[in-house]
Amino acid sequence: MDYLPLFADIKQKPVLVVGGGDIAARKISLLRRAGAEVRVVAQALCAEVQALREVGAVQWIAEAFAPEQLDAVWLVIAATDDEALNARVSAEATARRIMANVVDDQPQCSFIFPSIVDRAPLVVAISSSGTAPVLARLLREKIEALLPQNLGQMASLAGEWRDKVKARFSKLSQRRRFWETAFNGRFASEVAAGNTLAAEAVLAAQLADPDASGGEIILVGAGPGDAGLLTLRGLQVMQQADVVLYDHLVSDAILELVRRDADLICVGKRAGAHSVPQEETNQLLVSLALKGKRVVRLKGGDPFIFGRGGEELQAAAAAGIPFQVVPGITAAAGATAYAGIPLTHRDHAQSALFITGHCRPDGEPIDWPSLARARQTLAIYMGTVKAADISAQLIAHGRDPQTPVAVIGRGTRQDQQVLTGTLQDLASLAQQAPAPALLVIGEVVNLHHQLAWFQHSVQASDRASAVVNLA
Missing domain, CATH: 3.30.950.10 (Tetrapyrrole methylase, C-terminal domain)
Structure with missing residues (x-):
């Protein structure tokens, strides 16, 4: 391991940025998201940094770099097109045991910026130790596609309930099992649907009866065939399914994306071939969910456009089973x-x-x-x-x-x-x-x-x- 990965708390802490151009602006944006007090040294400011200065979001403390500017800061970033100046900033920072980053000059860095997937308070950082930053960014794009946007809200709610769970379960293994069930079950689904109160009600019920299992039905539109047209939400749900009921219209490429240990059941209808009656499909959905399964009903195209998805959810509603819908691209x-x-x-x-x-x-x-x-x-x-x-x-x-x-x-x-x-x-x-x-x-x-x-x-x-x- 070439670098020790750390997450630094720089809220309301001074950080120096040497440079006022577009590259400096990108670093300043990241520092401000983390709550830093940003000080800028630059001969001139680009429009973005100047706008921040005008509203008091950054301090422009000098036009020229001086070593004493490092005395009261936690980190320094050199983002100029002057290699000699960047090297000088790095050397002065090292002499003061202050962490320094020189943009696009790894040997001059004592810390480097990773590619970041931000689902605050959940943050994922990816680094190639400076050897292949483009590869790290490509990996970040893939992870971005897999991680739901609501993970941050889920993590925040979990933090609010953490003490209650600790009080209820004395053993670490019990607490781990509780959260595994929550993050893979209805709690996660309710957060994804924006139902915060319902999500907390699920946690409360789970605390009261940890052994109770509650199933749900998720209607997913698989799109017209090309796996690239499947929505991110659809992919995420398919990766969490216990059982998937699918139609003949769902392509093999999309079925390949289902979680490997999920049960696959074909309930398709095709002219001139054996077809599963709609009433039988409705009953199967209900019976599987009542067993505590997370059931994904995977339909070609969009489930609400000539897909009889409404009929299936009516059956779920009549049985008192929670459900949600993930739209798809219709044919x-x-x-x-x-x-x-x-x-x-x-x-x-x-x-x-x-x-x-x-x-x-x-x-x-x-x-x-x-x-x-x-x-x-x-x-x-x-x-x-x-x-x-x-x-x-x-x-x-x-x-x-x-x-x-x-x-x-x-x-x-x-x-x-x-x-x-x-x-x-x-x-x-x-x-x-x-x-x-x-x-x-x-x-x-x-x-x-x-x-x-x-x-x-x-x-x-x-x-x-x-x-x-x-x-």
């Missing part, structure tokens, strides 16, 4: 973006309608005249089976048979296919598209050939049938 937004088809465009479409191709037999009749209006985009989920009827009805109610259409199969995935043509071609295009597929109808489809960036295709009219470019 109409994700697949069209990857196909280079904007859902709205001021020259082509002033509105976009999301429609399902599957309706309840006893549901309201479809308002075809409204759907057939020009200058609007129709994004139709689960519409391939009824593509011929959809095409016929739209044309019969006034939509131009030459209206551009696209069928996006397996949108956002590496094997995405985009087939384009006209409304009168919709049925044949839908038959060729791999599942899952999204139907897009409207003038905006013409922009695909200009804006496609992930995949490309050609017009159906260019050949006897649509040709798919799998490049």
